[in-house]
Amino acid sequence: MLKDKNVILGVTGGIAAYKSVEIASRLRKAGASVHVIMTAGAQNFVTSMTFREITGNPVITTMWGEITNHQVEHIALAELADLMIIAPATANFIAKAAAGMADDMLTTTVLATKVPIFFAPAMNSNMYNNQLTQANIKRLVELGWRFIPPASGHLACGTDGIGRLPEPAEILDFVENELSHEEDFIGKKLLVTAAGTYEPIDPVRYIGNRSSGKMGYAIAEAAKKRGAEVTLVSGPSALTAPAGVKLVRVETAAQMRQAVLEFFDEADIIIKAAAVADYRVREVADQKIKKNDDELVLVLEKNPDILFELGQKKKSGQILVGFAAETQHLLEYAKAKLEKKNLDMIVANDVSRKDAGFNVDTNAVKLLYRDGTVQELPVMTKYKLANELLNMVIKL
Ligand code: CTP
Numbered sequence: 001m002l003k004d005k006n007v008i009l010g011v012t013g014g015i016a017a018y019k020s021v022e023i024a025s026r027l028r029k030a031g032a033s034v035h036v037i038m039t040a041g042a043q044n045f046v047t048s049m050t051f052r053e054i055t056g057n058p059v060i061t062t063m064w065g066e067i068t069n070h071q072v073e074h075i076a077l078a079e080l081a082d083l084m085i086i087a088p089a090t091a092n093f094i095a096k097a098a099a100g101m102a103d104d105m106l107t108t109t110v111l112a113t114k115v116p117i118f119f120a121p122a123m124n125s126n127m128y129n130n131q132l133t134q135a136n137i138k139r140l141v142e143l144g145w146r147f148i149p150p151a152s153g154h155l156a157c158g159t160d161g162i163g164r165l166p167e168p169a170e171i172l173d174f175v176e177n178e179l180s181h182e183e184d185f186i187g188k189k190l191l192v193t194a195a196g197t198y199e200p201i202d203p204v205r206y207i208g209n210r211s212s213g214k215m216g217y218a219i220a221e222a223a224k225k226r227g228a229e230v231t232l233v234s235g236p237s238a239l240t241a242p243a244g245v246k247l248v249r250v251e252t253a254a255q256m257r258q259a260v261l262e263f264f265d266e267a268d269i270i271i272k273a274a275a276v277a278d279y280r281v282r283e284v285a286d287q288k289i290k291k292n293d294d295e296l297v298l299v300l301e302k303n304p305d306i307l308f309e310l311g312q313k314k315k316s317g318q319i320l321v322g323f324a325a326e327t328q329h330l331l332e333y334a335k336a337k338l339e340k341k342n343l344d345m346i347v348a349n350d351v352s353r354k355d356a357g358f359n360v361d362t363n364a365v366k367l368l369y370r371d372g373t374v375q376e377l378p379v380m381t382k383y384k385l386a387n388e389l390l391n392m393v394i395k396l
Contacts, residue, residue, distance in 0.1 A: 001030075001175075001176040001179050001180055002027060002030040002031060002032040002172070002175075002176065002179075003030065003031030003032070004031060004032070004033075005031075005032045005033070005082040005083060006032070006033050006035065006080050006081045006082050007027050007032045007033070007034050007035070007081065007082065007083055007084070007085060008035050008036075008037060008077060008078075008081045008083075008084040008085070008109060008113070009023060009024055009027065009034055009035070009036045009037070009051075009055075009084075009085050009087070010036075010037050010039075010084060010085065010086035010087070010089075010093075010106045010109070010110070011036060011037070011038045011039070011042040011046065011051070011086075011087070011088070012039045012041060012042050012086065012088060012089055012090045012092075012093040012106065013039055013040070013041015013042045013043075013044060013045065013090055013092075014041075014042075014045070014088040014090045014122050014123060014165075015045060015122075015156040016087075016088040016122040016156075016164070016165035017042050017045035017046050017088060018045060018046055019087070019088070019165050019167075019168055020036075020042075020046070020051075020087055020088065021046060021050055021051065021054060022168040023085070023087055023168040023171055023172070024036060024051055024054045024055050025054050026168050026169065026172050027085075027172070028054065028055060028056075030172065033055075033057065034054075034055040034057060035055070035057050035060070035077060035080075035081070036048075036051040036052075036055055036057070036059045036060070037059075037060045037061075037077075037105050037106045037109060038051070038059060038060070038061050038106075039093065039104055039106050040061075040062075040104065041090070041092075043061060048061050060077070060105050061105075062104075062105065063104055063105045063108060075112050077109060078109045078112035078113035078114075079112075079113070081113055081115050082115055083115050083116045083117070083118070083175070083179070084109070084110065084113060084115055084116070084117045084118065085117075085118045085120065085171070085175060086106070086110070086117065086118070086119045086120065087118075087119075087120035087122075087148075087165060087171055088120060088121070088122035088123075088165045089119040089120055089121045089122065090121075090122070090123055091121075091123045091127045091128070091130070091133050093106070093107075094119065094121060094133060094136050094137060094140070095132070095133070095136050097110050097119075097136075097140060097145075098135075098136035098137075098139045098140055116146065116178070116179070117145045117146065118145075118146045118147075118148055118171075118174070118175055118178070119137075119140070119145060119146065119147050119148065120147075120148040120150070120165055120166065120171055121133075121137070121147065121148075121150050121163070122150060122163060122164060122165035123150075123163050124155060124157050124159070124161075124163055125155065125159060125161030125162050125163045127163070128150060128162055128163045129162070142240065142242075142243065143243065144225075144243060146178060148166060148170075148171055148174045148175075149166075150162055150163050150164055150165065150166065151164040151165070151166045151167075151170075152164065181222075181225070181226050181387055181390075181391075183226060183227040184226055184227065184394055185223055185226040185227045185228035185390065185394070186226075186227035186228075187227075188223075188227070188228045188229070188268045188269060189228065189229045189231075189266055189267050189268050189269070190220075190223045190228040190229070190230050190231070190267065190268065190269045190270075190271065191230075191231050191233070191260065191263045191264065191267035191269070191270045191271070192216050192219050192220050192223070192230065192231070192232050192233070192270075192271045192272075192273060193216060193232075193233045193234070193235075193256060193260060193271070193272045193273060193274035193276075193306075194211075194213040194215065194216020194217055194219075194220070194232060194233070194234045194235070194237065194273050194274055195211050195212065195213030195216060195234050195235035195236060195237040195239075195274060195275070196208050196209040196210070196211035196213075196235050196236070196274070196275040196276075196277065197235045197236075197250070197251065197252050197253045197255075197256055197274070197275075197276050197277045198235065198236055198251050198252060198277075199252055199253065199277045199279070199280040199281055199303075200251075200252070200281065200284045201281050201284065201285065201289070201298060202284065202285035202286075202287065202288050202289045203285075203286070203287065203288055204288050205288075205289070207277060207279075207280075207281065207300075208236075208277070209275050209277065209358070210275075210358040210359050211235070211274070211275035211358050211359070212237060212238070212239070212358065212359040213234055213235070213237030213238075213239050214239065214359070214360075214361065214382050215273045215323075215363060215382050215385070215386070216232065216234065216271075216273035216274060217232070217234070217237070217239045217241070217242065218381075218382040218383045218385070218386040219271055219273060219386040219389065219390070220232040220241070220242055220245045221242035221245070221383065221386070222383060222386035222387045222390055223269075223386075223390055224242055224243070224244050224245050226387075226390060228269075229246075230242075230244075230245045230246065231245075231246045231248065231263045231267070232245050232246065232247050232248065233248045233250060233256060233259045233260055233263070233274070234247060234248070234249055234250070234274075235250060235251065235256060235274055235275075235276075236249075236251060248263075252277075252280065253276045253277050253280065253303040253304070253306070254280070254303070254304070256274060256276060256306060257304055257306045257309070260272075260306055260310070261309075264310060264313065267318065268317070268318060268319065269318070269319045269321070269393055270310060270318065270319070270320050270321065271321040271389070271393075272306065272307050272310070272320075272321065272322050272323060273323050273347075275325060275358070276303065276305075276306060276307075277303055278302065278303055278305075279300035279301060279302055279303060280300065280301060280303050281298050281299070281300060282298075282299040282300065282301045283299070305341070307320075307322050307341045307343070308340065308341045310341075311340075311341040311342030311343060312342065314342060319344050319345075319393055319396050320341075320342070320343050320344055321343060321344060321345045321346070321347065321389070321393065322337060322338070322341055322343045322345075322346045322347070323346065323347045323348075323349055324337050324338075324346050324347070324348045324349060325349050325351045325357065325358075326348065326349065326350060326351065327350070327351055327352040328352075330348050330350050330366065331348065331366065331368070331374065333348075334346050334348035334366070334368050335368055338368050338369075338370065343370075344369070344370060344396050345367060345368065345369055345370075345389075345392060345393070345396065346367070346368045347365050347366075347367060347389065348365055348366040348367070348368060349363065349365050350364070350365075355379050356379070361381055361382060362379050362380060362381055362382065363379070363380065363381075363382050363385050364377065364378065364379040364380075365377055365385065367389075367392060369396075375392075
């Protein structure tokens, strides 16, 4: 992946800067041409000479020196690069990047380049967990920049916690893994549904479920990053749509059905991660229901099963993926849904687990296929799982 790539390695002023020397060395061994830019802070921890020897290229330490090599003029370098890695990325540097500042060579290059940028934050746990740092990271992630999660362990400041720079080999693995997913969905149209639906009772009340939409939004984001044209049909959710994704907001199962049918024909891949309400209130009250009696009886009637309908309409070449949210008999129920709804793959989700299912950031699933194969995946973040699912979809 990294062979013949021009990589800008940004080094900022944290104690973990010494590990960047090994990152530079590994990048070079992988066949990349490495251009190091050091902030003033970084130069207190490692010398530019070390990086020059390791990379065989001039090291940029200031914006104001004499330009001796045209390749290192800041815009030129920003354009020459194939990717950028900032490791370690201090809280200060992340804040400056999030604010769009350009007060030294590294911030300037970050602002001027259009290539993928990876940040590997390393800092004290409290600084990392601070709401400001987290808000800065969130802002950058929303804009498409990538963060390599810090490791937990003993920190230079003497405490234990999150904030360690991951090992150089792990950083390179992460980068290579992300790059290998680049653009394999170009030319593919993906329709994904997310979150639960709300079924109204009266103007102020509804029947809903605990789905946050995290899984569906993660799939939309990952597919978009891999080049797909993505339509996200979402029930009510607090999440923001990933950049570049077409978002269609709906509330009820009936509205979701209508939106999905509108985009179904043109979609190559349909992933139904939404938790659709199976029933709706038969007679929705026009006015707020008053609490008069001791008992209130609501009659519910069945909603259409959208996925079942899609399975009937599916054309050859379309890939249809469903989810099965179960609290018991996971494989048995999931297999029945796979067959009944004519799916190519079903993601079986044990929602009784604390680390999986509704409203958490991780998921642990089993994938079932038409040929009877079952694949168990370990607990992972929903974003990583989204990429795993897309890997399987491409194979299908
Ligand atoms: N689904 C759907 N329309 C519905 C209900 C479910 O499209 N009215 C889809 C979901 O998006 C999901 C799959 O069907 O991809 C399975 O949903 P799930 O709630 O697990 O199963 P149900 O078919 O509703 O069956 P049950 O509630 O009895 O488990």
